[in-house]
Amino acid sequence: MPLRLRILPILAATLFLTASTALAPAHAESVPRFTDPLAMYDASSVKVSVAADSSSVEYSVSSFEGVTVASGSTTVSGGAGSVDLGGLGPGYYELTVSNTAGKASTSLGIVAGAPAQPASSLFGTTAHPAIHPWIDQSAAAGRLGLRSVRVDWRWEDAVRADGSFAWDPSTEAEISRLQARGIRPTLVLAYYGLCDDGQTPSSKRCINQYADFVKATAQKYGASVDYGIYNEFNYVYNTGKCGRTADCYVKLLKPAFDAVRSYAPGAKVSGPALGAADDWWAVGGEAYNWFKRFVELGGHHYVDEATIHNYSLSTAPEGCGERAVANAKALLAAAGSTKPVVLEETGYNTVEGGQPESIQAAFLVRDAAAVLAAGAGRYMHYGLVNNWNAPSDPESNFGLFRHEDSSGGRLAPKPAAVAQAVLAKFLDGAVPAGQESLDPDVRSTLFRLPDGRTARIVWSQSSAHTLFLSGAGTLDARDLFGRQIPGYAEGDTVSIGISGYPVLLLSATPGTAAVS
Template sequence: MNIFNRLRAQPRWRIITAAGVVVALAAGGTAAALALASVPSEPAAVGPSSTPVVTPTPTPTPEPVALPSADATASFDGWSQDNEQDSSSSFTAEAGYPADGAIALRLGSTNPATNPTRRALSQVVAVSPSTTYSFTASVKGPPSSKAKPPIAVIMGADGQGRYDFASTTGAWSKQTWSYTTGAAETETPVSILTVGPVAGVTLDALSMTVEGANENLLANPSFEAFASDSPRITNDSLMLVSGADATLGVSWRVPGAAWTVTDATGAPVTSGTLDLQPGLAVVSLQDLNPGYYSIDIVNNDDGSDHLQTSLAILDPIANDASATDERFGVGVHLAPPHLNSGQVAGEIGFGTVRTDTVWRAIETTKGEYTFPPTEESMIQDYAAHGVGLLPLSVYVNKFYDNNKTPSTPEGLAAYAAFTSAVVAHYGSPAVEVYNEFNNPPMNKGACGPTAACYLPLLKATFERVKADHPETLIVGPSIARTDDAFLTELYQAGGLDYLDAVSWHPYDYGPGIGPEFLEASLQNQVAKIKEYNNGESKPIWITELGWSTAGYSEQEQADNLVRAQAIALANGVEKFFWYDLVNDETDITHHEGNFGLVRQVTEKVPTFAPKPSAVAQAVLIRQVAGKPYTTRDQQADTSVYSYAFGSGKDVTRVVWATTAKTLTYSADTDITVTDQFGATVTVKPVDGRITIEVDGHPRYLNGVVSDLQVVG
């Protein structure tokens, strides 16, 4: 029986078709790669002649040391990747700390152990019948690991040989086993695969020899020959955590390159060179302090050939701290530029994303709701990274009111039913009713953009959603700017009876106007809500506010973000949603397209590169997470802002001044001062006081201080 027919006859777990066989020249012979359909959870029972003899012999190693490494999506010469429908598992080329040569094989998977379908890296080796073959492999796990990694090597056309790797650590160890071929076996597939969720496990220096001989029968056994996209940054994130994980992977088929890292001011802070002859190299950033940085990598053979990106170095989240804060949210669009942005949203620390749920796209058949799968997967991506959802119920539907903003009884009822369906589908704790109803481009309804026209829409939606989902919060009116006339009219008409939280988008600034305008504006609105709500307050949510880097510098955007959010939280705002997460355009002069905290992915940088504002947002959340606003330090100079969050000894102050000032505080102990990008210094009291210089770039003071004075 030839190999094609023999492989077609294999059991269900190893399904082969002619189209699934890859033939490659390897080690003086022909290797055919098989496609695994699924894998048995336990080794198959077989006769004595084909039972593998498992003899794990981990080599004693010193305590593991965290060394810089990076990996890249790759294909490997001599090996086929089979069962590629298992998209949750990966085999990547790793540089930085191989056991042999310059490259190792990193395995990763989130595929549960109960799923029999598993991606495999495979080749077929010519063998002799009834012959014992010795296998060795070097393996290492994460630095702190001492566990048995869920990876295995399957041997034999029937999968009758299986080796499950023994416990390993963060240092390389060698493991050995053997396999005896059957009486009629002349070719055997060898497959590497994960058998459960795994991260940070690497293989290298795999060998298969006839017992007592030295020739390695495996093609590309140390995975040195690989192909990956080039040139590119290989990281899946550029929001790096300080220390061992602060590395940058570079895939580039040039002999070598030089690199320079600059800080937020453009000043060089470190540099080095890369040997890129293997095709993949690592830039270690382990010694960098927290901050916002840019890196420029230059081809040694062509000084005009650059690979560039920005990146963040952040302090790790404390073990007892939350990675996100519910007070902070961000706007996203369920569109290609935001695809796979759940990870960066979670890394920054956002508790919630706010996004459109588009009526016309979901109710495509009257009275029926079908949620588009692409949008579904994006929302699931945010949830997978611990980020909740605030759906925004918008705008029109062709079945009602001539495809305009609803105003008829049928249209209002249909909009309310749709909104309730959105809440039911996503299980969201809150929903926002329409978006910028007072903005004519968003509302071409027959009634118009007034509060009197919004109230029936709000009332119908409130009553339907509360009937179906009593605990869901109704948020609105979500209007453009702080439209005082609209809000007053809505309150006078009883609109507050149908709102659990009041929202608007205070884009009320202009040239030369900083975010400090929010203080008086918010205080006015807090008072107005109490005036029309029997002296009681209601939560205020700013569900949109941001500054575009097409009109402001990236540094100004970062400054305004921290200042606006600190002022908001200190003046009655319960939640603040920055607009938005990802730049919607690549043209840096496009005003609407550059509100993002991160840049769009590119071929060379296929992950989200942060702007300074992303780092400033992450640092703000880390500084005040879990700490409620408590007080503003009072003094006569109105250009100075000093807001305290937390109480007792666990107090963080957000401090800045609209013009440069010298401040002193009373302090009995050392105070930690952190800049807006996370770099820290310790200030010691002199005669019971500390002195700091402040300007428009916010700083954080951690520790107990009092008696703020402006001295210069």
């Protein structure tokens, strides 16, 4: 919308300002601002860039718990300076800088040894480049240790009246950045074309046009990306006349699968991206029955990965996402299939007045540990960045990072972003090694690392406990932000406090665990 100038009536007296009131001081200071596009740092070098027109700025740093852990001043030269926080160590922090004009604050994360381009990862997320066209989401995904990112590839945005396609430049650019960092994009091919009155395709003609859209995409990208066939077909995004059943989805899936196989051999096809929440995945539940029918129809033959969604909207994560994965795997196994099951959407929003950001972080780690222990091929938190700068809108606040408009165009992490980075590094190359039955209130998941060591994630669901680990050899204990946790050693037994915030334990051998 073009800017419009408006002339407002003003008092005549205001036209006759004296020089002393009309002219600003020649060197008036302005409030400092942060300039790093991504507020996630490797612990080996933490220099937070600051712009200011003062000669120095004061700074103060508080921990996740709100305790001041550092303060001082730093010199500014030529309008630029940096705050060196290299001595802090891993964690989630709040940094405030100030001069005589005012102050500015940012959250930031420090992670030890976080690779800019991880070699492998059990984790992924979803990005929406078209609504964040000015930021580099690939850098954020890489810093969090993610190797898989779902990207919108919307049919209605691409199709033209003559049947040709015009691709969104911001999405193309983000895909290129992801690929350059070694992160595998999955293009989510949805929703509406110019047929069937602009609804989800139901007629044979419209399904064929959707397949043409898939074909054109496969011709463009080949096997350099993977392909997700529609999104939550069983939910409100599906407006087609056929309905939201598995029978209707398989009609759409098969020609799309054939298009990918023909024009992008070697690329993976995923589906059904089945939407669900809370008890939908219980035996006999809505999602369970839908997926059962999908398998009965042979739909699993047209995907390389079975993708499911599950949100714990009204409860803590325990028993929800892991049940979804276990039941989906069981239904596939009953049909003789070993196709991997990926929980590609799950998460917890931080809407104003709802769950605090600290709970989002704890629930992410707890859910991921349980879901991966249940055999998921990958855990993908939704989403990477808040969709909109709308604190009171639940749908806008699932991101691991706050919306860039709330941070001066930068990506500032929530605590969950730091927890995700720590968890991805902790479980790099890990395979599930079972769960321990220690106490009805305590969960303990075990993983085996490539070097033979044991990674253990332990938390309680309602009360504080003490974990006793014996005969495990050298033990390294960290909280979900990567900070070292002291343990009390007596002989070959180490005791550590356990709460709703998970503890990450690394030991030479599994040892023997008990709780009190």
